Amino acid sequence: MKKFHFAMLLFLLVFLTAGITTFALAFGDEKVVQNPTVNEREEFDKLYTVFDTLKQDYFKDVKDSKLINGAINGMIEALDDPYSDYMNEEEANSFHQSISSSFEGIGAEIQEQDGHIVIVTPLKGSPAEKAGLKPNDKVITVDGKSLQGMSSTEAVTLIRGKKGTKVELSIMRTGMEEPMNVSIIRDTIPLQTVYGKMLDGGIAQVQITSFSQNTTSDLEKVLTEMKDQGMKGLVLDLRQNPGGLLDQAINISSMFVPNGKIIFKVEDRAGKIQEYKSENQGNSTTPLVVLIDKGSASASEIFAAAVSESAGIPLVGETSFGKGTVQRAQDFEDGSNIKLTTEKWLTPKGNWIHQKGIKPDYEVALPEYASLQIIDPEKEYKISSSGNEVKSAQKMLKAIGFDPGREDGFFDQNTENAIKALQKDAQLDQNGVLSGKTTMMLMDRLRTQIEQNDTQLMKAVELLKAQMGS
Incomplete structure (x- = not known):
């Protein structure tokens, strides 16, 4: 060439x-x-x-x-x-x-847009992807430090860090009323x-x-x-x-x-x-x-x-x-x-x-559930909790087959029962509280559900089969 x-x-x-x-x-x-x-x-x-x-x-x-x-x-x-x-x-x-062959960080490409630091995409299998970051998410702060007006290079130096260390990101996503906090443990990104x-x-x-x-x-x-x-x-x-x-x-x-x-x-x-x-x-x-x-x-x-x-x-x-x-x-x-x-x-x-x-x-x-709001596993949601995170959790539960019967963001007895059912199925402590391992399990199962119902891939396969005459 x-x-x-x-x-x-x-x-x-x-x-x-x-x-x-x-x-x-x-x-x-x-x-x-x-x-x-x-x-x-x-x-x-x-x-x-x-x-x-x-x-x-x-x-x-x-x-x-x-x-x-x-x-x-x-x-x-x-x-x-x-x-x-x-x-x-x-x-x-x-x-x-x-x-290089690898680096240590959260594994997300970012860029500056109109004075904001925006996620272009999380890398496959990275801590950023596992934490639920999506393209176009705005990173408002890193460990409490505002990124307003920073270049992408300056932001990278704050977000990256040694494997095993934790970084706290404040994320604003389209459709959200207020930022959400996401805790990510840095890792080696091959x-x-x-x-x-x-x-x-x-x-x-x-x-x-x-x-x-x-x-x-x-x-x-x-x-x-x-x-x-x-x-x-x-x-x-x-x-x-x-x-x-x-x-x-x-x-x-x-x-x-x-x-x-x-x-x-x-x-x-x-x-x-x-x-x-x-x-x-x-x-x-x-x-x-x-x-x-x-x-x-x-x-x-x-x-x-x-x-x-x-x-x-x-x-x-x-x-x-x-x-x-x-x-x-x-x-x-x-x-x-x-x-x-x-x-x-x-x-x-x-x-x-x-x-x-x-x-x-x-x-x-x-599917609509592919772009649901991230749920912070360090927060605890239980009976009488309410808000966008609870609404997102209810939609996730329904998507993976544990329908709580409502999606309005109010944590009621049926929502607790749905979480207990998930915990039982995953062999976790059945306390009906959404936090920690239960939250991570919920988001992991949603990710699997998205992969199994990948409408874009299904369309591509349909076109190929037509080309192949099968």
């Missing part, structure tokens, strides 16, 4: 480039200001004046590095672009860990990105959770395993995939887009457009359907648009996230770095999906 002329383009929170770009803004004493090179840049006169004034007249001493970092950060923030960011050494180190299993009728479901360093090779291995198990049709699941390495998205797109067909286009600030085409050396004839949802972003959207517009492959699910820009990152010698938006990408037909997303060919929603 033709080498991608960017050193490496990444999406969302995973951006790196090969090599180090030196970016020198000279701040300092009068000697620096009088440097002939600096005098040629009159636009910096005001900046140097402010620097010198703060150094000389501020009521206490300020480190040069703090002022310089602040100036750089201010320039990046002035772009009003959630995908451009400046990272100090500590933040950059956390950033680089994002494409970056396994491809999961495959055989369904009935020779149909394989292969999920790609992100586009990381080894995703192409891992997908090839999983597809070989599925073929060995009799795969006749394939559902490629990109739901809640926040993106990742662009070269991986290109490689994987080329596995399914015919040779010579456009995968995507890149348009720079001057309006110059460059096309990137498939160099497919094989001829995949396996019927394919792709699943997307509102958590499918960035590189996932490049893949979805490529197979849809250049290969006629049907998309099923919900409209995707809508990230149509390209970022580069530049590392500095002191360990800090900046990432900045440099181009926008277009679909093969020239569409810019930024802030609009990709609309699937078949729009299918998950």
Whole structure:
């Protein structure tokens, strides 16, 4: 495949480039200001004046590095672009860990939107997913500290932490009247990105959770395993995939887009457009359907648009996230770095999906109970309790077969009896109180129920069977 002329383009929170770009803004004493090179840049006169004034007249001493970092950060923030960011050494180190084999944290991709930190998607099997976090949840506070106005990189440094430690998030979800507190125990988050299993009728479901360093090779291995198990049709699941390495998205797109067909286009600030085409050396004839949802972003959207517009492959699910820009990152010698938006990408037909997303060919929603409010396992709900959490619990109980007979948020005797029935079935202490292990069991069973009644997957299987003539 033709080498991608960017050193490496990444999406969302995973951006790196090969090599180090030196970016020198000279701040300092009068000697620096009088440097002939600096005098040629009159636009910096005001900046140097402010620097010198703060150094000389501020009521206490300020480190040069703090002022310089602040100036750089201010320039990046002035772009009003959630995908451009400046990272100090500590933040950059956390950033680089994002494409390592593993990291320690809660396992959720986040981004800044309109001054808020928003969950893009929880990673598969992560503490964040198990705690019930959903795409578009707003993180209001971390351990009581407000995230208002923070960049996503700053928020990441607060949310991540050592395995086994607890972090308290305050979450606001659409439809909620007030934030809910969620306690999550951090863990090691392995970056396994491809999961495959055989369904009935020779149909394989292969999920790609992100586009990381080894995703192409891992997908090839999983597809070989599925073929060995009799795969006749394939559902490629990109739901809640926040993106990742662009070269991986290109490689994987080329596995399914015919040779010579456009995968995507890149348009720079001057309006110059460059096309990137498939160099497919094989001829995949396996019927394919792709699943997307509102958590499918960035590189996932490049893949979805490529197979849809250049290969006629049907998309099923919900409209995707809508990230149509390209970022580069530049590392500095002191360990800090900046990432900045440099181009926008277009679909093969020239569409810019930024802030609009990709609309699937078949729009299918998950059952209503798939988006119920999280219940905090550290809280206790019992007779006479009331509120949105109780209402959510009642709907969960009904969904998993323990109908309490009401869904109005008032904890009555029938609600207690339903919880006791769940506790008995799960071999837990039958005290009729919703908390701790009972809450976790309730949410675990709901998750299983969602998987067993995956309406989006069912539609994809239906389409494949029609293609396969069965």
